[in-house]
Amino acid sequence: MRILAQPARRSDKTVEKHYQDTIASPVVFDQHADLLDAATLDALKQLFPDGTAPMWGVMPGKNGANLPEIRKMGPGSWVFFSGDKRLYLGGTVALTWRSPQLAARLWDTDGDGETWEYMYALSGTRGFDIPIEEVRDLLDWKPTRNIMRFQAFKDTEADLLQSLLTLEPAQTVQPEDEEAAAQQAIADYTGPLERSAERAHRGEQAHLKRALLPGPTGECALCGRTLPAAFLIAAHIKKRAACTDDEKRDLQNIAMLACLLGCDGLYERGFITVTEGGHLQVSPLAASSPAVAQHINDHLADRTTAWWTPEREQYFAWHRAHTFRSAPAP
Incomplete structure (x- = not known):
């Protein structure tokens, strides 16, 4: 399981507005069909039959600094939101796509005219309240280190975060194959x-x-x-x-x-x-x-x-x- 960190400090008024507009209040697909290509719209409707989903996005960053981490995100990845020295929300990435136009409509642009164009829809969101100190201790970070950018964790760090967040592995086998899956993990x-x-x-x-x-x-x-x-x-x-x-x-x-x-x-x-x-x-x-x-x-x-x-x-x-x-x- 790949786990992604999404910094989003809700004490920032802009972040809080974005959170309320597209996470707390899931986005209605049909209201933005004009800015969603046909394949993305069809995929969203198949994944979310009620026609709505929580959405978020990531900026490419200066000189594309975030792109290497963004490329690691895909359906089935797990993302947690952090800010104000706490982890507070998590969910599974259901779909990813790029749309500067839709991102600008939902979240506007920053002072440099950039927007959060690398978008993703979330399923199975859940809240929690975990101090950043627990992450520092778990991953052997320095006492002053914080989550300042969008980043992906894998291998041992992902396993450790999975244990901390009590994440269950994705169900990709039928019940009769569970023993074989456990043996393979061993x-x-x-x-x-x-x-x-x-x-x-x-x-x-x-x-x-x-x-x-x-x-x-x-x-x-x-x-x-x-x-x-x-x-x-x-x-x-x-x-x-x-x-x-x-x-x-x-x-x-x-x-x-x-x-x-x-x-x-x-x-x-x-x-x-x-x-x-x-x-x-x-x-x-x-x-x-x-x-x-x-x-x-x-x-x-x-x-x-x-x-x-x-x-x-x-x-x-x-x-x-x-x-x-x-x-x-x-």
Whole structure:
């Protein structure tokens, strides 16, 4: 997945007007049919049967400075809008085209007579509120760096941003092919393990989640609840810090999906573990915290997980021996 950054500071009155005119209020195609070529108009109507879509555009920049990045944008790319030190909107690029005339009608021109002529229509827009500090930390940027121009991210940086924005991979396979797609994601991963400890961990997390979760929802390995992708993480069965490089690359077996509604924290802190065969075992120390005990009784007691396999047993065994809070010796 290619991810694009669209700077658009809404505290600027001009940007805010453009945002209200063509994002908050989607553009009606038929009102501008005179400036849309027949192929573009037909494609828009096929993609958006209701006849409207949010639209935005990018200037070519001085001496065409933005063109190399603009050429990287295409249908299926994911774009996020940023400004005032926050990421606030994202969506999928449904269609791209060039129209100085339509751009000038929608957004006028700047002081130099330029307009936002490299246009795109968005589908599946969603809002969020993410401080730029999180992006700096994620991508190992300098503390003062901001998103100042339209730019494309790919490879590891795109994977890291996908994880931060909880983006789901595009659905390009039928349900019966999902396992094959997951296996291919595992086989294809040859990325770096140790650019830095934190970036490596997050890079693996994105690849792990893509391998374990080929769709927009998934099942927690521990409580069995089916949840949206945003509430699931790829949790290491054996602590990552204790894994060898070969174990870190064993993406098929080293991790499981765990929910952020309690299960990941309980497993990480040793209040639950998985026995050989897949039965969930509860620490006797859980009873000392009524809230923890209640969550376990409601969602985890007497469960058996289908995520246990003989290949994963070595990792679950490590967790039982090194993380699980067993009863103290008499």
